[in-house]
Amino acid sequence: MATVDRALAELAAAGAAAIDAQTHRWMLRAAAQHPLLEAVGLHGAHDFRHTYATWLEDAGIPARVIDE
Numbered sequence: 001m002a003t004v005d006r007a008l009a010e011l012a013a014a015g016a017a018a019i020d021a022q023t024h025r026w027m028l029r030a031a032a033q034h035p036l037l038e039a040v041g042l043h044g045a046h047d048f049r050h051t052y053a054t055w056l057e058d059a060g061i062p063a064r065v066i067d068e
Helices: 002-013 035-040 045-058 063-067
Strands: 017-019 026-028
Touching: 002 017, 002 045, 045 063
Parallel strands: none
Antiparallel strands: 017 026
């Protein structure tokens, strides 16, 4: 999970992601709003969701937990 946390921290530091103050969930800025996201091929929240799920899977989180 440290890899996921580190990746999210890097996105946040670059201004490409932030934690929503109300829901405490990560939000990705639209690619049109941030060139970093365009550069790595993330074009919206749906792409980020799949990427994040892959990071969780790579970190050994069970698929059932990721789905929830």
